Amino acid sequence: MSNKVFNIIVPVISVILGLIAGAIIMLLSGHNPISGYAALWNGAFGDSYTIGETVRRITPLMLTGLAIAFAFRTGLFNIGAEGQVIVGWLAAVCVGLYIDAPMYIHLPLAIIAGALAGALWAFVPGILKAKLGVHEVIVTIMMNYIALYSVNEIIRTVLTDGETTSATIAPTASLASEWLQSITFYSRIHYGFLIALFAAVLMWFIIDRTSIGYELKSVGFNPHASKYAGMNVNRNIVLSLVISGSFAGLAGVMEGLGTYGNISVMGGFTNLGFDGIAVALLGANNPLGVVLAAILFGTLKEGAGEMPTSAGVPTELVDIIIALIILFVASGYIIRWAILRFKKEEK
Amino acid sequence: MEYVVEMLNIRKEFPGIVANDNITVQLKKGEIHALLGENGAGKSTLMNVLFGLYQPEKGEIRVNGKAVKITDPNVANDLGIGMVHQHFMLVEPFTVTQNIVLGKEPTNKFGKIDIARARKEIQELSDRYGLKVDPDAKISDISVGMQQRVEILKTLYRGADVLIFDEPTAVLTPQEITELMEIMRSLTKEGKSIILITHKLKEILETCHRCTVIRKGKGIGTVDVAETDANELASLMVGREVSFKTEKTKATPKQSILEINNLYVRDSRKVDLVKGLDLNVRAGEIVGIAGVDGNGQTELIEAITGLRKVREGKVMLNSKDITNHSPRKVTEAGVGHIPQDRHKHGLVLDYSIGENIVLQTYYKKPYSKAKVLNYKEIFQKAEKLIKEYDVRTPSVHTKARALSGGNQQKAIIGREVDRSPDLLIAVQPTRGLDVGAIEFIHKKLIEERDKGKAVLLVSFELDEIMNVSDRIAVMFDGKIVASRTPEETNEQELGLLMAGSKTEKAGDKE
Numbered sequence: 001m002s003n004k005v006f007n008i009i010v011p012v013i014s015v016i017l018g019l020i021a022g023a024i025i026m027l028l029s030g031h032n033p034i035s036g037y038a039a040l041w042n043g044a045f046g047d048s049y050t051i052g053e054t055v056r057r058i059t060p061l062m063l064t065g066l067a068i069a070f071a072f073r074t075g076l077f078n079i080g081a082e083g084q085v086i087v088g089w090l091a092a093v094c095v096g097l098y099i100d101a102p103m104y105i106h107l108p109l110a111i112i113a114g115a116l117a118g119a120l121w122a123f124v125p126g127i128l129k130a131k132l133g134v135h136e137v138i139v140t141i142m143m144n145y146i147a148l149y150s151v152n153e154i155i156r157t158v159l160t161d162g163e164t165t166s167a168t169i170a171p172t173a174s175l176a177s178e179w180l181q182s183i184t185f186y187s188r189i190h191y192g193f194l195i196a197l198f199a200a201v202l203m204w205f206i207i208d209r210t211s212i213g214y215e216l217k218s219v220g221f222n223p224h225a226s227k228y229a230g231m232n233v234n235r236n237i238v239l240s241l242v243i244s245g246s247f248a249g250l251a252g253v254m255e256g257l258g259t260y261g262n263i264s265v266m267g268g269f270t271n272l273g274f275d276g277i278a279v280a281l282l283g284a285n286n287p288l289g290v291v292l293a294a295i296l297f298g299t300l301k302e303g304a305g306e307m308p309t310s311a312g313v314p315t316e317l318v319d320i321i322i323a324l325i326i327l328f329v330a331s332g333y334i335i336r337w338a339i340l341r342f343k344k345e346e347k
Numbered sequence: 348m349e350y351v352v353e354m355l356n357i358r359k360e361f362p363g364i365v366a367n368d369n370i371t372v373q374l375k376k377g378e379i380h381a382l383l384g385e386n387g388a389g390k391s392t393l394m395n396v397l398f399g400l401y402q403p404e405k406g407e408i409r410v411n412g413k414a415v416k417i418t419d420p421n422v423a424n425d426l427g428i429g430m431v432h433q434h435f436m437l438v439e440p441f442t443v444t445q446n447i448v449l450g451k452e453p454t455n456k457f458g459k460i461d462i463a464r465a466r467k468e469i470q471e472l473s474d475r476y477g478l479k480v481d482p483d484a485k486i487s488d489i490s491v492g493m494q495q496r497v498e499i500l501k502t503l504y505r506g507a508d509v510l511i512f513d514e515p516t517a518v519l520t521p522q523e524i525t526e527l528m529e530i531m532r533s534l535t536k537e538g539k540s541i542i543l544i545t546h547k548l549k550e551i552l553e554t555c556h557r558c559t560v561i562r563k564g565k566g567i568g569t570v571d572v573a574e575t576d577a578n579e580l581a582s583l584m585v586g587r588e589v590s591f592k593t594e595k596t597k598a599t600p601k602q603s604i605l606e607i608n609n610l611y612v613r614d615s616r617k618v619d620l621v622k623g624l625d626l627n628v629r630a631g632e633i634v635g636i637a638g639v640d641g642n643g644q645t646e647l648i649e650a651i652t653g654l655r656k657v658r659e660g661k662v663m664l665n666s667k668d669i670t671n672h673s674p675r676k677v678t679e680a681g682v683g684h685i686p687q688d689r690h691k692h693g694l695v696l697d698y699s700i701g702e703n704i705v706l707q708t709y710y711k712k713p714y715s716k717a718k719v720l721n722y723k724e725i726f727q728k729a730e731k732l733i734k735e736y737d738v739r740t741p742s743v744h745t746k747a748r749a750l751s752g753g754n755q756q757k758a759i760i761g762r763e764v765d766r767s768p769d770l771l772i773a774v775q776p777t778r779g780l781d782v783g784a785i786e787f788i789h790k791k792l793i794e795e796r797d798k799g800k801a802v803l804l805v806s807f808e809l810d811e812i813m814n815v816s817d818r819i820a821v822m823f824d825g826k827i828v829a830s831r832t833p834e835e836t837n838e839q840e841l842g843l844l845m846a847g848s849k850t851e852k853a854g855d856k857e
């Protein structure tokens with residue numbers, strides 16, 4: 001069996017195992033797993049409103065998943081997606097608030113501002129790694145905290161006068177869609193999912209089809225051979241993180257211009273960036289895989305909201321299921337080994 | 348006579364290829380048994396089966412007459428089988444002692460690792476077999492030869508009675524090779540048995556008792572070394588006559604291509620290793636650099652190719668200054684480079700062979716247009732090259748990692764020679780290649796010369812230098828100390844010059 005087949009089988013089996021384990025946990029804690037999962041399903045796809053909400057929950061996860069997958073494919077670990085989301089969110093909202101322009105200028109400008117902010121936030125760890133050899137994991141983690149606390153301070157002192165939520169952006173910068181909302185009972189669905197899907201195609205194209213992706217992957221695999229081949233290793237490290245950061249920045253844009261239309265002081269991280277790591281892992285760092293994984297996790301998280309009310313199952317159960325799925329994927333080599341064993345016995 | 352290890356009718360398949368097809372090897376106690384075969388014949392695969400890294404599809408393995416199943420390397424260790432891999436598996440920041448005991452640490456009664464005891468045991472082992480190592484040295488600080496002795500000690504420390512060596516001499520200098528052969532002899536005197544993979548017939552003839560030949564995955568047979576010679580071995584393995592003397596006409600050098608003046612280059616510890624070197628290579632000639640490893644050859648080549656900074660001096664290519672230009676610029680100016688370390692510099696192992704073939708040209712037409720890759724062109728080019736250079740691989744889509752060592756090397760050589768650069772730098776180009784492939788590569792280098800290109804060959808093997816070069820530049824202590832034609836010198840004189848002693852010829856430098 002080839003590697004490709006394994007890359008599909010392992011996540012699928014992991015998801016099934018995760019759901020089975022979730023059912024067992026529900027049983028053990030005295031809940032009915034069937035009504036638990038029925039509630040989950042209704043919470044995600046029960047009516048047009050929940051479907052709309054599920055889509056808007058999936059959208060930023062897709063983008064952070066892509067951000068992390070992109071960096072992974074080029075040998076880098078961008079734990080800083082979280083911070084890049086936050087600064088992207090802020091930048092998009094600022095453009096949405098303070099610039100006055102017709103929609104065809106205003107909206108693209110706000111989107112680009114968010115992507116650029118994320119890119120800039122990732123540029124710092126990139127340049128530090130390239131020039132001084134500081135590990136990107138350490139710097140990106142620290143950049144997360146810098147983002148969180150400075151953005152909160154900016155909201156309090158610059159965007160508002162000591163308040164916790166900014167004003168709402170101009171309609172010319174909004175991704176919200178009257179029409180989409182009207183067919184989903186006024187859920188918060190917005191056009192952002194188109195951007196997310198486009199980003200997935202873009203990542204596939206850059207990584208697998210262009211000489212830029214060829215260089216980025218090469219540097220990730222073997223920097224010595226890449227240098228020998230005439231590639232600029234440092235430039236590629238920075239470029240990889242910058243592209244990754246702009247995907248994460250776009251995830252912030254989804255929240256700022258789509259879901260909320262404003263930005264609020266955050267008590268803690270949005271977790272979009274950290275969940276993106278799980279999405280990338282389940283999606284095997286492949287753009288299509290990331291899209292599917294984001295759909296799964298987004299659905300689970302959205303559907304979980306319904307479980308306490310209609311089945312009495314706490315929402316935390318979904319976190320456990322997601323954690324288990326990740327655990328199974330991470331131990332994918334055990335599944336791989338088991339399958340190989342099984343095939344041997346058959347012979 | 349009983350056999351310590353028997354591998355009977357072993358078959359091992361990989362996707363698209365049968366690497367071992369019904370091979371039988373029987374190892375007697377106390378013998379050094381050679382395994383000979385072309386690149387990709389299946390030698391490493393067979394030994395990986397014995398060491399438990401691969402499971403055979405068919406066949407039986409017996410150890411001391413008993414049939415066994417070696418499911419992983421731990422089982423092999425328990426059966427007394429140890430392996431010294433071609434690419435060492437050592438932890439660089441650890442000391443020699445720490446590396447040797449890793450995974451089998453002796454502990455005192457409180458469960459704490461007893462390094463003092465380990466150190467003593469290692470000292471005893473190394474004294475007994477004449478393996479000179481410094482137990483406290485860090486791996487990153489010791490020579491390749493000593494790293495190899497650490498690998499040997501690792502297997503002995505684990506109680507190995509059967510030692511497998513996969514191309515141990517490919518990375519060693521001639522001096523280190525002599526030492527290693529001595530060590531192997533003393534191991535067999537102590538009752539150990541050895542399987543040795545090597546492409547160097549001389550080593551087989553000098554140290555081995557018997558030799559099993561493999562051709563394209565099939566066992567051809569086992570011969571007594573005392574009753575054979577190099578010619579017979581070579582034709583057994585390749586299936587045709589092989590000539591050991593390279594045929595070539597006299598060189599007709601023309602204008603100078605590479606000119607180096609008063610070059611100074613530092614190593615990573617900021618010590619000058621190239622110290623005022625002058626060198627000149629003309630179109631239509633092959634200049635061979637002879638020298639003992641560590642006299643600045645690596646630094647010189649890295650400085651020419653832009654991988655290392657030049658501290659002082661000038662490098663001119665086609666009368667244009669390329670001093671301290673980036674590797675990309677140097678390549679585009681017309682330099683090809685077959686690097687010394689194929690895994691570090693030569694290949695991206697996780698890329699397919701096709702992708703590796705365009706490592707320096709991927710951004711150019713026809714492989715890329717407006718930054719979009721044209722994989723059809725890339726793989727077509729690769730198909731052509733692997734045919735021309737006889738790179739044995741199931742397909743151009745196979746990862747470079749899955750190719751045998753020699754076939755990886757042939758792919759690199761194909762890539763570099765095919766660009767037909769004005770200056771081709773070949774560092775140890777035939778390392779790890781079988782005699783047939785060596786003959787082919789030497790022909791290719793000479794063809795380039797005859798096309799009017801300049802070739803700079805660096806090799807630690809005097810045979811190769813004497814055979815292929817039109818002019819030999821002897822490098823010692825960071826300088827070219829003498830220049831000879833192969834006709835006017837011999838291995839003795841070169842040996843002396845390489846060691847730094849002077850012979851009387853006008854124009855020699857000190």
Ligand SMILES: Nc1ncnc2c1ncn2[C@@H]1O[C@H](COP(=O)(O)OP(=O)(O)OP(=O)(O)O)[C@@H](O)[C@H]1O
Pocket residue numbers: 361362364365366384385386387388389390391392393739740741749750751752753754779
């Ligand atoms: N892990 C692998 N996956 C797929 N094919 C492999 C793998 N390892 C080896 N092969 C193939 O099996 C064949 C035998 O390879 P092997 O490494 O045993 O050759 P070898 O005799 O050691 O050659 P060399 O002298 O060049 O080292 C080659 O064609 C190689 O491409």
Ligand SMILES: [Mg+2]
Pocket residue numbers: 390391392513751752753
């Ligand atoms: Mg081999």
